[in-house]
Amino acid sequence: MNLAEKINVMRASVMGANDGILSVAGIVIGVAGANTSTHAILLAGLSGMLAGTVSMAMGEYVSVNAQRDAEKNALIQESRRLDNDYQGEVAFIQDKYQATGISADLAAQATAEMLAHDKINVATRERYGFDPKEKTSAVAAAMASMIAFPTGALLPMAAISWLPVTARIIGTVVAVIAALAVTGYTAAALGSANRLRASWRNVVAGILTMAVTYFVGSLFA
Numbered sequence: 001m002n003l004a005e006k007i008n009v010m011r012a013s014v015m016g017a018n019d020g021i022l023s024v025a026g027i028v029i030g031v032a033g034a035n036t037s038t039h040a041i042l043l044a045g046l047s048g049m050l051a052g053t054v055s056m057a058m059g060e061y062v063s064v065n066a067q068r069d070a071e072k073n074a075l076i077q078e079s080r081r082l083d084n085d086y087q088g089e090v091a092f093i094q095d096k097y098q099a100t101g102i103s104a105d106l107a108a109q110a111t112a113e114m115l116a117h118d119k120i121n122v123a124t125r126e127r128y129g130f131d132p133k134e135k136t137s138a139v140a141a142a143m144a145s146m147i148a149f150p151t152g153a154l155l156p157m158a159a160i161s162w163l164p165v166t167a168r169i170i171g172t173v174v175a176v177i178a179a180l181a182v183t184g185y186t187a188a189a190l191g192s193a194n195r196l197r198a199s200w201r202n203v204v205a206g207i208l209t210m211a212v213t214y215f216v217g218s219l220f221a
Contacts, residue, residue: 008136009144010190012060016145018183019056020152022206024048025176026213028160032169033217038161045160049153057146064138075132078124090115093126155179173210180206 027048031041081089090111097107114122121132159172184202188195 005134005136005140007190008064009140011187012141012144013148014183014187014190016056016060016148017152018180018187018202020049020052020149021155021176021179021183022209023052024153025156025172025206026209028156029169029172029210030213030217032160032172033214034220035217036165042157042161045153045157049150049157052153053146053149056149057142060145061138061142064136064141068136068138071128071130071132074128074130075120075124078127079120081127082119082123089123089127093123096126152179152183169214173207176206176210177203 024045028041028045031044035041078089093111093115094104094107097110098104102110124130124132156172156176159175160168163171180202181199184199185195187193187202188198
């Protein structure tokens with residue numbers, strides 16, 4: 001498994017767990033707002049977990065395949081450009097290298113050497129911004145999400161079923177907030193983004209989700 005595929009699987013795992021936590025937390029908190037029956041809450045949570053697991057897995061599979069189809073089309077388009085206007089592609093790559101601050105002579109030399117070594121992959125990478133040699137697996141991403149979603153969903157279901165009735169809603173909210181902070185931080189770390197901002201954004205989204213579903217559920221209490 002190459003680096004790109006490892007990152008893709010980790011991304012699918014983190015986002016799957018995050019969605020499992022958030023989606024099922026919203027469901028169980030909403031049902032708890034309307035019904036104190038632990039059986040009803042767990043049944044709703046289980047239904048949401050199963051539906052979400054299938055939905056997330058299929059979503060990852062379709063998404064990664066769509067990305068791969070777009071990359072294959074880019075390779076075809078670039079192959080045609082190289083066949084029909086090779087010098088135009090050479091000039092495009094040289095200009096791109098010069099824009100980084102290197103001299104025209106060095107840009108020309110680098111372009112010639114790189115195209116001579118691996119013409120289609122180099123030209124595609126420079127024009128479209130991805131490396132055709134790095135492959136990602138739609139099946140691996142789908143499997144990662146299929147495992148991660150129910151794993152994340154277990155947290156709110158366990159919290160709201162095991163805690164005492166008088167404390168289960170607030171206890172579940174606290175547990176979910178802590179978990180969302182972790183998944184937000186992890187997702188930001190994988191994407192080299194601001195960790196604190198991502199964690200905070202994830203937590204706020206979770207609080208709003210649970211507040212809305214609890215309010216709606218309480219209307220039917």
